[in-house]
Amino acid sequence: MAPFFTLQSSRSRVGKMSSKKSSAVYVHEVDYVVHDGVPVVRVFGRDLSGRSVISRFSDFLPYFYCMPETGADAGKLMRRILSPEVAEPSHVIGAGIESKHWEGRKADLVRVTIDSPRNVRSSRSNLGKIPAVEDTYEKDILFKRRFIIDNGVQPLSVLSITGQEIESKLPVGYVVEDCGIEGIEDNYLSISDLRLAVFDIEVSCSTAPDSEKDPIIMIGMLDGEGKRILTWQREFPGAESLEDEGSMLKRFMDIINEKDYDVLMGYNSDSFDLPYMKTRARVNGLRLVLGRDLSEVGYRPGPITGRSIIKGRINVDLYQPVRRMLNLPSYRLCDVYEHLSGRTKKELDMVEVHDLWESGEALDGASIADYCSSDVEATMLIAREILPTLLELSKTTKLLLSDVARMGQSQLVEWLLIREAHRRGILVPNKPRSPEMARRRRETYEGGYVLEPRKGLQGDMVSLDFRSLYPTIIVTHNVDPSTMDCECCEGTNVSPTGQHFCTQKPGFIPSILSGLVERRSEIKQEMSRMDEKDQKYSIRDAMQKALKILSNSFYGYTGYPAARWYSRECAQSVAAWGREYIRTTIETAKSEGFQVLYSDTDSLFISKTDYEGEGLIDEADQLLGKLNSSLPGIIQLEYQGHYPRGFFVTKKRYALIDDSGEIFTKGLEVVRRDWSPIAKDTQRRVIRAILEDGDPQRAAEEVRGSVKAVSERSVPLEDLVIRTTMTKDIEDYESEAPHVALARRLELRGHEIKKGATIEYVVVKGQGKVGDRARLAEDVDPEDYDIDYYIENQILPPSMRILQSFGYRVDDLKYHNTKQQTLDLFG
DNA sequence: TACCAGAGGAG
DNA sequence: AAATCCTCTGGTA
Numbered sequence: 109m110a111p112f113f114t115l116q117s118s119r120s121r122v123g124k125m126s127s128k129k130s131s132a133v134y135v136h137e138v139d140y141v142v143h144d145g146v147p148v149v150r151v152f153g154r155d156l157s158g159r160s161v162i163s164r165f166s167d168f169l170p171y172f173y174c175m176p177e178t179g180a181d182a183g184k185l186m187r188r189i190l191s192p193e194v195a196e197p198s199h200v201i202g203a204g205i206e207s208k209h210w211e212g213r214k215a216d217l218v219r220v221t222i223d224s225p226r227n228v229r230s231s232r233s234n235l236g237k238i239p240a241v242e243d244t245y246e247k248d249i250l251f252k253r254r255f256i257i258d259n260g261v262q263p264l265s266v267l268s269i270t271g272q273e274i275e276s277k278l279p280v281g282y283v284v285e286d287c288g289i290e291g292i293e294d295n296y297l298s299i300s301d302l303r304l305a306v307f308d309i310e311v312s313c314s315t316a317p318d319s320e321k322d323p324i325i326m327i328g329m330l331d332g333e334g335k336r337i338l339t340w341q342r343e344f345p346g347a348e349s350l351e352d353e354g355s356m357l358k359r360f361m362d363i364i365n366e367k368d369y370d371v372l373m374g375y376n377s378d379s380f381d382l383p384y385m386k387t388r389a390r391v392n393g394l395r396l397v398l399g400r401d402l403s404e405v406g407y408r409p410g411p412i413t414g415r416s417i418i419k420g421r422i423n424v425d426l427y428q429p430v431r432r433m434l435n436l437p438s439y440r441l442c443d444v445y446e447h448l449s450g451r452t453k454k455e456l457d458m459v460e461v462h463d464l465w466e467s468g469e470a471l472d473g474a475s476i477a478d479y480c481s482s483d484v485e486a487t488m489l490i491a492r493e494i495l496p497t498l499l500e501l502s503k504t505t506k507l508l509l510s511d512v513a514r515m516g517q518s519q520l521v522e523w524l525l526i527r528e529a530h531r532r533g534i535l536v537p538n539k540p541r542s543p544e545m546a547r548r549r550r551e552t553y554e555g556g557y558v559l560e561p562r563k564g565l566q567g568d569m570v571s572l573d574f575r576s577l578y579p580t581i582i583v584t585h586n587v588d589p590s591t592m593d594c595e596c597c598e599g600t601n602v603s604p605t606g607q608h609f610c611t612q613k614p615g616f617i618p619s620i621l622s623g624l625v626e627r628r629s630e631i632k633q634e635m636s637r638m639d640e641k642d643q644k645y646s647i648r649d650a651m652q653k654a655l656k657i658l659s660n661s662f663y664g665y666t667g668y669p670a671a672r673w674y675s676r677e678c679a680q681s682v683a684a685w686g687r688e689y690i691r692t693t694i695e696t697a698k699s700e701g702f703q704v705l706y707s708d709t710d711s712l713f714i715s716k717t718d719y720e721g722e723g724l725i726d727e728a729d730q731l732l733g734k735l736n737s738s739l740p741g742i743i744q745l746e747y748q749g750h751y752p753r754g755f756f757v758t759k760k761r762y763a764l765i766d767d768s769g770e771i772f773t774k775g776l777e778v779v780r781r782d783w784s785p786i787a788k789d790t791q792r793r794v795i796r797a798i799l800e801d802g803d804p805q806r807a808a809e810e811v812r813g814s815v816k817a818v819s820e821r822s823v824p825l826e827d828l829v830i831r832t833t834m835t836k837d838i839e840d841y842e843s844e845a846p847h848v849a850l851a852r853r854l855e856l857r858g859h860e861i862k863k864g865a866t867i868e869y870v871v872v873k874g875q876g877k878v879g880d881r882a883r884l885a886e887d888v889d890p891e892d893y894d895i896d897y898y899i900e901n902q903i904l905p906p907s908m909r910i911l912q913s914f915g916y917r918v919d920d921l922k923y924h925n926t927k928q929q930t931l932d933l934f935g
Numbered sequence: 936t937a938c939c940a941g942a943g944g945a946g
Numbered sequence: 947a948a949a950t951c952c953t954c955t956g957g958t959a
Contacts, residue, residue: 435944518948555950556946577946578949664948671948679949709946709951760945760952775944775953782942782955832942843940845956878956901955 128270130290133161134297135263136370137400137420137508138252140225147224149255151267151287152400152420160281160368162401162420163269167288168255170225172232172247173206173217173535180240182216189220189235198234199227208535212590217245217535225251246536249526256506257527259289263508264499266293278402280368296503298647299495302422304371305331305364306487309381310480312465313458316860319387323353325465326476327360328484331367335484337477342468344477354392357385364398371422371509372398373495375441375487378425378514382416383407415514424498424513426490432516433494433657437781438831438866445486448493453482496647500654504624517661518668524658525673528620537672548669553605553680556709557687559694561756564913565798566705566713568720569764570728571748573711574689576625576656578663581685582678583622584741588615589666589675603681604688617673621662625742628655686710693735693745700731706756711748725750753799757909765799777906785827787902790814794907804914811907811921818898825870825885828893830902834865846871849879871897 133153140149149165176185186203188194195201202221207214222231232247249257261267271287307329313322326347327338337347340356350356364372374381382396386405389396396405400420408415416423431439436447442455456464456479464476502509505524512520529536540548574580581587585601591610602608609615614622631652638645665671667679686709694704694712702714719727728747735745754764761775777783778792790811797807817823832847838861841848847867855861869882873894878901881894899922908918 516947521948552950558945558951573946661948664950667949668947683950711946758953761954774946777954780943780954835942841941843957845941848941905954 128272128286128288130268130270131161131284132156132266132268132293133163134301135261135265135267136422137510138256138261138263139419140251140255142224142226145224147251149252150401150420151261151269153267154281154370156266160278160400161284162276162278162281163271163284163287165255165287165289166285168258169201169221169223170228170251170254171219171221172228173208173219173245174235174238175210175215175217175242175245175535177240177242180242182218185238185240186218188238188240189218194235194238198231199223200231200235208533210535212594215535243538245538248539249536253507253511253523256508257530260292261289262292262294262296262506263502264297265503266295267291268293278400279365281400299499302370303331303367304373304491304495305329305367305369306373306484306491307360307377307381308374308480308483308487309385310461310476310483311384311458312462314462315458317384317458319384320391324356324385324388325353325461326480327356328480329360329363330484330488331369335481336363337480339477342465344475346481347477352392353388354394357389357392357394357396360385361397365402368400369421371424372418373424373426373487373491375430375483375490376425376427378416378423378427379413382418382423383414386416422508422510424491424495424510426487426494426513429494429498429513430490433497441483441486441490444490448489449486453486454479496650497653497657500651501657504654504658517657518665518671520658521661521665522672524620525617529616532616534616539672540670540674545669548674548676551676553667553676553683554687555683557690557707558709558759559704559707559712561706561759561762562703563756563758565753565755566715567753568724569705569713569715569751569754570724571711571713571751572693572728572732572745573748575744575746576659577686577689577710577743578682579621579625579659580741580743581682581689582662583618583625584743585609585681585685586611586615586618587678587682588617589673589678591615591618592675592677604684605677605680607677607681609681617662617666617678621659622742624655624659628652628659631655689739689743696735697731700734702727702731706762708760713751713754721750721752753802755798755910755913757913761909763795763799769800771795771799776910782830782832783906784830784898784902786814786818786823786898787906789827790903791906791910794910798910798914804911804916807907807911807914808916808921811903811911814903815899815922818903819895821890821893821895823898825888825890825893828870828898828902829868829885830871830882831866831868834861834863834867837863844877844879846877846879846882849877850882850884854884873897 133151133155135151135153137152140147146166149168151163153161155161174185176182182205186205189200189203199222200220201223204219205216206219207216220235222228228247232244235241236244268290269287270290271284274283274285276283307327309324310326311317311322312325325339329336338350338356338359339347340350340352343349350359382405386396398405398418403419406417408417430444436444440455442453445453461476498509498512501520502512505520506527507523526536586609592607594610597608597611600608601611631648635645635648663679663682666673666675668674690707690710694707697704697714702716705713705715714728716724716727732745732747749766751764751766754762756762763771763773763776765771773779773795776791778788793810794807797803797810834851838851838855850869851861851867868885870885870888871878871894872881872883872888872892874881904918904921
């Protein structure tokens with residue numbers, strides 16, 4: 109143990125030992141407060157008897173490391189830092205020497221302890237200026253996470269603590285002071301052990317909601333026991349009606365605090381419901397108190413959307429995780445619900461809610477209360493779908509569930525690495541500063557290999573793919589910044605880009621990744637022997653998904669310019685090895701008499717003359733055996749599927765049908781969000797006609813049908829809507845694409861259009877650019893849509909791309925019946 | 936016609 | 947706030 113000197117004696121727990129008691133707490137949330145300048149970490153959770161606990165730790169302090177300049181002595185630097193003229197203005201209250209792994213060697217660092225998290229920034233800036241300090245490290249690790257990592261705390265599992273129960277004003281639960289950690293148990297909560305609730309608010313407003321003046325008229329809540337709808341002034345069947353908005357908010361707070369939920373979830377609750385409720389509470393002379401410590405809801409603005417803070421409860425906004433974990437054309441609550449349940453749900457727009465509230469009437473027999481109720485049910489359904497995976501991600505990364513729900517893939521990987529680095533005594537690299545990041549962004553490298561497909565209709569084929577190609581390359585070849593170009597292994601394990609990786613000692617990243625990959629394959633093994641309806645099966649599935657998300661993120665992480673463990677050479681080597689493996693596979697398949705129809709990165713489609721069905725599958729199996737016997741390490745090629753028919757249009761654009769008749773479409777307009785429904789539906793019918801019936805003539809007929817419908821104006825406007833996302837703020841666009849042009853006009857009309865908004869437009873007839881003729885569907889008369897545009901630019905191109913390989917030309921598809929057309933014009 | 940910016944997909 | 951590869955559109959010179 110390294111020597112440790114302090115300027116201030118640390119609080120001793122020994123004296124209070126007699127009055128201390130031990131308890132075990134399931135950890136839900138962790139944060140800290142500062143009392144009289146002293147940081148107190150609070151662990152929120154529930155004890156084994158189910159009582160809510162806040163345990164307070166006051167002997168944990170923030171710290172960071174100072175790396176001495178090369179040649180400078182760590183001890184001397186430490187003494188300098190501890191000297192009053194440096195220590196006092198820098199809030200240093202202790203320092204010690206610690207040895208850490210750094211860039212392939214052991215380095216002695218000065219670990220500097222600071223009095224409070226709020227002083228870390230200024231302190232490291234001061235100490236960083238000392239000439240003998242080369243750089244400071246680990247100063248930007250959030251204090252609550254530092255506590256979790258250093259103490260090995262496992263969120264959602266059991267923490268054994270000692271401490272003194274103290275008097276508190278909490279209505280439920282108790283507070284334990286002067287806590288110390290006795291142990292960590294691997295005893296994780298599952299979803300059914302958590303008290304969870306979803307909520308949703310309805311606002312009445314005439315245009316856009318303004319939290320200063322437009323009231324919340326209803327709050328829906330749903331937990332394991334049932335649903336509650338709160339409203340005011342008006343009566344709705346099944347709803348509890350309060351006197352006014354303020355009373356309703358008060359009632360909401362009372363329910364949350366009495367039921368003492370562990371998890372509170374909403375859809376867009378971080379950026380909408382909670383901030384809105386906070387403002388409405390203020391307008392009504394109240395404070396929105398939802399914290400487990402009876403604190404008010406907080407709000408921290410963020411780069412994209414802010415984050416609402418409910419102290420002590422796990423606050424999950426399902427919107428972001430849904431966006432990340434599900435690939436959907438739309439992420440409106442009703443659309444996500446529809447996708448998951450297969451049932452439709454009516455979404456009310458702001459104006460409809462307003463009208464119904466004002467009139468007190470029902471729309472199509474349903475009141476606002478019914479819609480509010482369906483909103484919370486939809487939210488709960490989404491929670492059931494994705495919360496299990498979030499829970500598993502939290503268990504694997506040991507991050508708080510509320511953090512996991514807000515982090516991207518790179519952050520999940522990074523925090524997993526940081527925790528592991530701490531365990532192994534590895535110094536955590538700093539985040540790159542902006543010039544370094546800019547430099548990294550410029551250094552691009554070559555990625556996966558894509559083979560030009562054999563175009564047109566193909567018969568019987570089999571697809572093979574590498575099981576987790578990039579993760580298995582990283583593990584097999586020990587790809588890691590610390591193993592790269594070692595002195596011991598020159599000339600062995602050389603990547604196609606020239607770097608070699610140590611074959612003697614396992615690298616940091618590969619050793620962590622191999623654990624994840626192994627666990628996943630064990631779980632998948634287990635699952636293959638289980639009944640799919642078994643509840644344990646779905647838990648395994650969530651575990652497996654979480655491990656997959658994490659394993660697949662490592663490669664991208666090493667090539668990510670903002671990563672602490674960035675290494676272009678590593679990312680480059682992985683991709684280069686990937687290209688080598690797929691190219692070798694293609695060559696071997698060819699030399700074994702197969703035709704290789706298409707290949708992309710880690711997969712290939714093959715066929716063999718005179719072989720079909722089972723015969724082809726047998727042949728492919730033999731090829732697979734041969735290939736796998738020569739693949740190194742854990743890299744493995746797998747049988748993916750058999751397709752009796754399919755066609756390739758270009759790279760990354762094709763459609764296949766499998767033996768059960770299921771159609772898989774990749775890249776074509778059908779699967780894209782930015783084409784009109786009429787264009788996508790027509791293409792879908794073309795694909796079906798060809799793959800299901802092998803009937804291009806019927807396909808052509810489908811196209812003519814759509815052309816006719818558009819010409820006759822019998823297509824409903826909603827099928828003509830083109831949706832495009834604003835990927836940046838309006839003023840940042842260089843070009844004047846249709847959705848940008850419309851967005852600019854809408855802004856002049858007083859609409860606020862932010863980055864991320866979806867612009868939905870219909871093209872109307874007239875002269876000039878498409879952008880000038882793009883209109884909101886609500887502003888378009890069915891007589892005004894541009895028939896020619898929809899035929900020439902929406903229906904024909906996607907369908908033609910498929911049908912041209914069957915010998916069709918544009919004119920063959922254009923007119924259903926030329927004479928009829930002429931007659932119509934005159935009739 | 937050639938080129939660019941932009942969107943959104945594949946793996 | 948993961949990477950690269952790729953096709954296609956609309957606008958512009």
